Amino acid sequence: MNTTTKTTRSESVLIRNQEDLQRVRALVRQWAQPPLSFSTVEQTKLVTAASELARNTLIYGLGGTFLIEDVTDALARRGLRLSFRDEGPGIPDIAKAMQDGYTTGGGMGLGLSGAKRLVSEFSIDSAPGKGTLVCITQWTRRL
């Protein structure tokens, strides 16, 4: 957790099924509206990244928790931080999982690597038997 950022409000969603994925996308869409000054492209990128990560939490993590936070950094810049946490099998080789095209589930292997490209900040913490935590932050542009 970055100590220089302050969370002004937050909300969480349990990810257990397909409807919950829709709930996560809807919540991100809603929170990314003004007064937060995201462009349409930034909004679209954030919702798309959230969709990828929430689906991973459901499919590979066997369900988990989504948390959305309205954050402000030390320079008063606003942003949204999204966390996806599960207590599933974890990822044995994170570097491998982060590669474009790497999949163990017959996907396209673009979820993790692609999500990282779509947002300002990306972090992943995972270990076999321990579960997985992926955090992303999209910062609004400085005014």
Add this chain to the structure above:
Amino acid sequence: MERIPVLKLDQFLLVTIQVELHDQLALTLQDDLTTMVSRHSSRGVLIDISALDIVDSFIGRTLAHIAALSRILDAATVLVGMRPAVAITMVELGLTLPGVSTALNVERGMTLLREAVGNEHDDEDDAE
């Protein structure tokens, strides 16, 4: 079961996605389109995605599958109305849609499909 309506227009099938495309709905659409292309011997599929505000890897994969299956059944696939923000995001995500043609709107998409079918007929004529 919830499904997206597919409209048959002569030798083409038209789909306008007007609801949020969740994973099961996308798979149902894939099955429905494949069945209908086969049943009606359709020559083209036009999918209007102007109402979609995201295309993630799952939706992208499903659209690519629809195109691949249609191709095997001798039908072309055209995607129309992709929002600019969606296109930009897809590129950054690394998502490509092999075998899928795109057009700005339904009208141009239909022109593209008619051309695809027309050109094939020309080719056949040439070969004779």
